[in-house]
Amino acid sequence: MNIACIGAHPDDVDLAMGGTVIRLLSRGHSVLIYDLSNGEPTPFGSIECRKRESETAARIMGVSRKTLELENRYILDTIEARKMLAGEFRSFQPDVLFTHYPYDAHPDHTSSCSLVEASKFYSKLTKSDISGDPFFPKKVFYYFPNHIHLNLTPDFCVDVSNEMSKKVEALNAYESQFIKKGNGAMIEEIRTINAYFGIRIGKKYAEPFFSRESLDVDLIKELF
Ligand SMILES: [Zn+2]
16 A cells, blocks of 8 residues: 655654554555655754754655655645645555644644645545646544643554664654754653553554544554
């Protein structure tokens, strides 16, 4: 299957589902990470260093990654952005999408979720000026909002015990975001969150996911 993982900023997908990305790749799926913005400005980053860090993280995970042109801090679910992202979906033809949980502390994250859902729909429109041929991604799943302390019950968890060390290695590539900021604690927090959800399924580490629609067991089996 083709699987698109969409995040507002270059580290969002890696933090929330880096282990799952590695696992999906090992199952033979084609996975592409879309960063909707380049993530800048941030206190210790620059456009060049963010690009270098996110490419290094992608290389460690073995995944492809594409940075789109939306503006950090000002991401909105606009008609123009929907057409742009729908064009990307038509080109890559993802069967499944993963993106931000619908509620989050960062406005970029909530609008990215809304944008992804709308673009999924736009992608199938006929008689439009969107580039490429109509295509409809089957499903969208939401990953865990790491920056807000919500009490959420996941719809499913992915065992990432075998992938955890590589995920942490990938996160360490984001020096300007987690290390220079004195924010190495962020990576430890992610490990704790993944350990917590791991316990809930009797495994060492797991990444939690959410779905608005009922789950199709065949799709979950095919994915993992
Ligand atoms: Zn973000």
